[in-house]
Amino acid sequence: GNNSINAKLVLLGDMGAGKSSLVFRFVKGQFLEFQESTIGAAFFSQTLALNDATVKFEIWDTAGQERYHSLAPMYYRGAAAAIIVYDITSTESFERAKKWVQELQKQGNPNMVTALAGNKADLEDKRKVALEAKNCGAPVQEAHTYAEENGLFFKETSAKTATNVNEIFHEIAKRLPRA
Ligand code: GTP
Numbered sequence: 001g002n003n004s005i006n007a008k009l010v011l012l013g014d015m016g017a018g019k020s021s022l023v024f025r026f027v028k029g030q031f032l033e034f035q036e037s038t039i040g041a042a043f044f045s046q047t048l049a050l051n052d053a054t055v056k057f058e059i060w061d062t063a064g065q066e067r068y069h070s071l072a073p074m075y076y077r078g079a080a081a082a083i084i085v086y087d088i089t090s091t092e093s094f095e096r097a098k099k100w101v102q103e104l105q106k107q108g109n110p111n112m113v114t115a116l117a118g119n120k121a122d123l124e125d126k127r128k129v130a131l132e133a134k135n136c137g138a139p140v141q142e143a144h145t146y147a148e149e150n151g152l153f154f155k156e157t158s159a160k161t162a163t164n165v166n167e168i169f170h171e172i173a174k175r176l177p178r179a
């Protein structure tokens with residue numbers, strides 16, 4: 001078929017988690033070592049061709065700083081998809097991501113395709129958020145199970161090395177409802 005789909009996509013997550021860097025990597029194929037913190041939100045668009053459809057993403061890259069939190073509903077309202085981003089080197093950012101998941105579950109569009117991205121996967125030596133549960137000792141925060149339990153599509157990504165960046169957008173595109 002030749003389905004043409006317009007999809008509003010929002011990125012949410014703690015400041016510094018790498019939302020803008022993921023978008024920049026996806027849209028421009030580049031990475032900035034000193035990406036500036038987003039003010040308010042930034043808009044991008046990018047088209048992705050699948051076998052059965054062409055998906056035009058209208059991307060809202062929101063600001064993670066707490067003082068912008070109240071603006072977020074403007075960007076996730078009516079969104080077909082969301083990527084909630086945390087930084088694998090920051091447990092705080094993972095906790096923040098869980099808060100976003102809860103907020104979307106309460107207030108977001110119930111059919112939203114939601115992805116969880118554990119970004120900065122290139123910084124393995126600084127990892128604080130476990131990928132899989134360890135079979136020993138105290139319970140650790142564990143991203144994969146959390147994502148499964150909450151019906152999220154999950155990938156660890158790196159905007160720096162490009163790992164899984166196109167893949168996460170591609171997977172979202174595949175999961176969008178067809179017209
Ligand atoms: P706000 O706009 O403040 O909400 O932050 P953000 O989530 O948009 O983060 P941003 O993309 O600005 O990235 C913050 C910092 O982390 C920048 O210095 C980036 O270069 C760096 N960064 C982003 N992604 C990665 C990554 O995958 N690996 C590494 N090593 N650094 C990254």
Ligand code: MG
Binds near residue numbers: 020036038061062063
């Ligand atoms: Mg940003």
